[in-house]
Every structure is written in C-alpha cells, then in structure tokens.
Amino acid sequence: MTTPGDVRVDVQGLRIVLAGGSADVVDGVSFQVRSGRRVSGGRIGSTVVATGMGMASLQGRKDPVAPCRLPIDFGRAGTRFGVPEIRELLGLVGESGSGKTTVALALLGYVRRGLEVAAGRVLVGDNDMVKASEQQLQRLRGAEVVYIPQDPASALNPTLRIGTQLKEVLQAHRQVAAAKGLGDPKARLQQTLEEVGLGKIPRLLKAYPRVVVGIKDSSGDFENTRAMLRAFPGFEVFVGTEKLLLASLREGGAGCITATANVNAPAIARAFRERSEERQREIDSVRALFESLPLIAALKEALALRTGDASWRAVRPPLVELSPEQREKVKAAAGP
Numbered sequence: 001m002t003t004p005g006d007v008r009v010d011v012q013g014l015r016i017v018l019a020g021g022s023a024d025v026v027d028g029v030s031f032q033v034r035s036g037r038r039v040s041g042g043r044i045g046s047t048v049v050a051t052g053m054g055m056a057s058l059q060g061r062k063d064p065v066a067p068c069r070l071p072i073d074f075g076r077a078g079t080r081f082g083v084p085e086i087r088e089l090l091g092l093v094g095e096s097g098s099g100k101t102t103v104a105l106a107l108l109g110y111v112r113r114g115l116e117v118a119a120g121r122v123l124v125g126d127n128d129m130v131k132a133s134e135q136q137l138q139r140l141r142g143a144e145v146v147y148i149p150q151d152p153a154s155a156l157n158p159t160l161r162i163g164t165q166l167k168e169v170l171q172a173h174r175q176v177a178a179a180k181g182l183g184d185p186k187a188r189l190q191q192t193l194e195e196v197g198l199g200k201i202p203r204l205l206k207a208y209p210r211v212v213v214g215i216k217d218s219s220g221d222f223e224n225t226r227a228m229l230r231a232f233p234g235f236e237v238f239v240g241t242e243k244l245l246l247a248s249l250r251e252g253g254a255g256c257i258t259a260t261a262n263v264n265a266p267a268i269a270r271a272f273r274e275r276s277e278e279r280q281r282e283i284d285s286v287r288a289l290f291e292s293l294p295l296i297a298a299l300k301e302a303l304a305l306r307t308g309d310a311s312w313r314a315v316r317p318p319l320v321e322l323s324p325e326q327r328e329k330v331k332a333a334a335g336p
Helices: 100-106 133-141 161-170 174-179 184-193 200-207 222-231 242-250 260-275 277-291 295-307 324-334
Strands: 006-018 023-032 046-051 055-061 082-085 116-126 213-218 236-239
Touching: 006 100, 023 100, 023 116, 055 242, 100 116, 133 236, 161 174, 161 184, 161 222, 184 324, 200 222, 213 222, 222 236, 236 242, 242 277, 260 277, 260 295, 295 324
Parallel strands: 213 236
Antiparallel strands: 006 023, 006 116, 046 055, 046 082
16 A cells, blocks of 8 residues: 555656657656645645756645646756645646657557657556566556546547447456446446446437437537547437537538527538538638627527518517617628
C-alpha cells in the first residue's frame, strides 16, 4: 500500500529520438509524481518543480491549480512543471508539438512508430516501463497507468463498431476489471454506453425494428453526433442546427432539424443538395443573425414580415417581443 509522499512515477533523463538517432523529440526530461493525500481546504504540502537541471520545491501553495500553469520547456533545458500533492495529479502544458503526448505515452512504455527511447528510465512504482516485457506492460497498463486521449472520438477506429472496441478493452484487462469489481464485461459495456447516451438506441432498434429509424441530436456537440454515426451505421442521425449540416453530411448524417428552417428552408435545402463550403457559409450567416437576437421572438418576427400577419409577433412570458431596433435588424436581413 502506498502512503502520502511515496514516489509513484519517476522519470529520469528521458530522451526520445527519431529512429536512428537523427534528431531529438524529447530531451532530458526528469520529474517525479508522489502519492498525495485528500485535501479538504487550506494548504497543500508541497509542489515539486522538475527540470532537466535539478529539482526545487515550492512550499505552502494554497491554489492546487496554479502550479500547473508553470511553463514547460522541452529541449536542452529539460521540462518544467508543477506537481500538486493532491492524490496523483500532474499538469503538462505546452504548445502543439512540444512533446506532451510523447512523454505521456512513455509512461505506458510506448513510443510512436519511427521513434525510440535513446536514454533514461520511466519508473511506475517499481517497474521500469522502458525495459518491461510486453507481458509485463499488458499487466501494468490499465491497472497502474492509464492513458486517456485528448480527443477520444478520434482514438476510435471508424471501421469497427464502438461496442466491439470497448469490449476488446474490457477483455484485454479482464483481470483488472475483476479486481476492481466492474462485473460482467457485457454489463459493463452496456453501462458505459448508457453513461454517454448511446445505451438506449440499441434497445429501441431491437424493440421497434423499421419503426425507430433515426434521431435528432440536439446536443450541439458534433463529437457526440459523430459518435452516434460511427456506433450505428445506417441509423439516420439529424443534427439540431444547420451550423453542423455540412460536417454531419460528410460523416454520413441524414440532415438537420432546425428552428431556422421556418425562415430559411430554401437556402438550407440548397446547402443540403450542393454540400459546399460556400452554401454552408450562407446558412451560417443567417443562423448567426438569429442567434444574436432572442431566437424565438426573432423567428416569429420574420414570419410576421413574411406573412403580413402581425399576430405572429405575440410571445408568451417570460419571452418578450423584439424592440423596434431589433425588428429593423430582422427586416434588413429578410430583404424586400
């Protein structure tokens, strides 16, 4: 059992180069992460700043986030960052291409194709991840160290169903899953899909074949839409705003169901048919106008102008009608 202060991760002089040693990718990285303790308030014990030149300690930090804002420098000067002693928390901050992901993957004993570890050690507990065998790494990954990609959706293989890929992870780490009481892999898979909002769709498709054929995704989050499209090939997914129309169509989406279709249907239909960046920009500009105003009142104003029926302007509390200035803005956009 680890106690607060025990070293859990110890990276010593890590150097990763292009295969053949032609160029450094990460050079002279050294740091430690110690087991922390729960903190309900007040001061945290200490924060370690690791560099390629040595180590320093910042005592008595009150803000557990502030140390993670320290700059990071990859290269001859090494790497510099803060490690708050709250459980096991470490923040790496740096520009794209600075080597953050390369260092993180090294904790798994893994380097990307075309790279190799030229020097240094990566200790997780008592295990040297650089020298560990594949069998040892399989035992350690998922149990002692876990990698969660920055963009989980892009980490999935679009040629395989999401369920297949999640099941593979649970099967590969079944001993860890059993030790942590995660239960039957199939039940855990269903629970995971439920947690991200994908669990109900398979049940509906099974219970109502040829009846439930599609869904409107009103999340406004395209990654959520993409996940549904990849999880259920052939299932019609409609985005809830035309702003995501072109991106959705390129992923196999069915179209969009949007309130602004009440006032801009021809342009949206044209964007659907032509699927071009130009048409997408046209409908984006109209959507932006209505989003800059109280949306429902603006849509009703546009309908009042189109039909000549002022009763369309009526809204129920807590909504209010547009001001004269806002009405002029809608009128100018609607044209003669």
